[in-house]
Amino acid sequence: MNEFALIQQLTRSAPANSTVVLGPGDDCAVLDLGLPDRWVLFKTDAVVEGVHFLRATPPPAVGHKALGRCLSDMAAMGGAPSSAVITVALPPDLPESWALGLYEGIRRLAERFGLAIVGGETSSSPGGIFVSVAMLGTVAPGRCARRTGSQPGDSLWVTGELGGSIEGHHLDFEPRVGEALWLTEHFMPRAMIDLSDGLAGDLRHLVGAEGRGAELLAEAIPVSRAARRRARDTAGAPAPLAAALADGEDFELLFAQPPRRAVALIDAWKKRFPTTRLSCIGRITAEPGLRLRRRGKIEPLVLHGYEHFA
């Protein structure tokens, strides 16, 4: 059973109460705690030694990644991050300097986003290192972007460049919090998700729940230099386009927009974020499934997203 199916099964009968606007299944939970004009976003995520990082990974980079993953989920809903709590389980043989380095990476990233770190628990771990982050944010109800809501004909957009994240980007990515806040203010997406499981996998999450599909333009997909370099230099690495479609941990935003807004969006984006790419990579279709248009031919997309729970 893969990660998605397992989570789905585990949370199917999750208890709810009157505060829950949106429970499990999107990038964050959405809660109405009674704030006038604001919903609260609530999210947890974790990084595990041997899965998301190695013992040799610099501890500040592990902290950056642990916090950045939750920040990216906040961004995917258009949320403004507010505070976080951290749980770490550390093997007894780990030097204290490792934990201090971890927190240094967390602190640096938190400060850039005005995020408060308001609590932490530490346990020993007979196995490897485990770092869990839980985060709160807020969003105005009208600016809360969900995975659902896209319409056939909507154009599909992605920030940044994709693929080859394992070469380093997965440890030093910049969560797209500011970009998402700008988008939800000026070009409210009809649906949005952050790319953690690979473009193809996360696109399925964006369109799948509503029985829609998508058509991607191969030439429009922004392949990263890391993916090209890796395809050239690393035996067994996927071709650059395959890497951009299937590699995980890009932590970019994927969103759907009514097509008539494309020119205005591109112009305004270039002015506001001149050093960050924004690419129109395809469109939502009424027909289910993912298809790739390449050199004038359309073929079904059979790649699978990276799955942590393989």
Next chain:
Amino acid sequence: MNEFALIQQLTRSAPANSTVVLGPGDDCAVLDLGLPDRWVLFKTDAVVEGVHFLRATPPPAVGHKALGRCLSDMAAMGGAPSSAVITVALPPDLPESWALGLYEGIRRLAERFGLAIVGGETSSSPGGIFVSVAMLGTVAPGRCARRTGSQPGDSLWVTGELGGSIEGHHLDFEPRVGEALWLTEHFMPRAMIDLSDGLAGDLRHLVGAEGRGAELLAEAIPVSRAARRRARDTAGAPAPLAAALADGEDFELLFAQPPRRAVALIDAWKKRFPTTRLSCIGRITAEPGLRLRRRGKIEPLVLHGYEHFA
């Protein structure tokens, strides 16, 4: 370095922002998100295989314990639990039924407290099982109980019975949420904490930060039957009183009250919670340090609380 010192060092320079009423260092963080008359409580905790439970522990009991620990921390601040998110890391060889059992234990306890489970993440784990819970609750500012605030002369109270938790109580304890809500409504404690590290250790947390001490009456400490049985039947087990003072994971409430309210508190408690003990076990002193009064003699208390990070 022990758990407390490490957490203290890691969170010393934790970034804050304008929402933070109380950051790291108490049972929960306290946030002012702009709700009229309510603060938000935010807490995380985790259970780790080989530290807090064993592979053979029934998975519903692991779920109960993971969620119950956070509920107990909410209780310690007088909070009403609202929602929680769960992160689990599971070894690949673990059967799916284990994860389903875990969530069954979580779900059952959540439903009893009207708590919504609003999100979950699952990762694989090359080491052991790890379950992290983050929880939100709310509390009226005037009813938020902290670890600080006790005064010399205050009487010290504890719910339930202490010691020998390892015999089973650590897996099936009842978080004192209802009791704490009743206390903060009718007999607002001057300071409160939940007992996770043992009476002696947590009492030090309650009085230590303000440079005060406490005197305990040995005969008044409610020793559990499990602690007595264990002292009798298990080679090397501590004497019953030592167990009640030092064993961890009782998950009872320890709180300070002005002494003049003792009779009214006892009377009202017995009516409201007839099957749960409430014991006056000593008093807060201006003189630092913990002392034990026993058979007419006063001696310094030299036991140490159970420390996870040993």
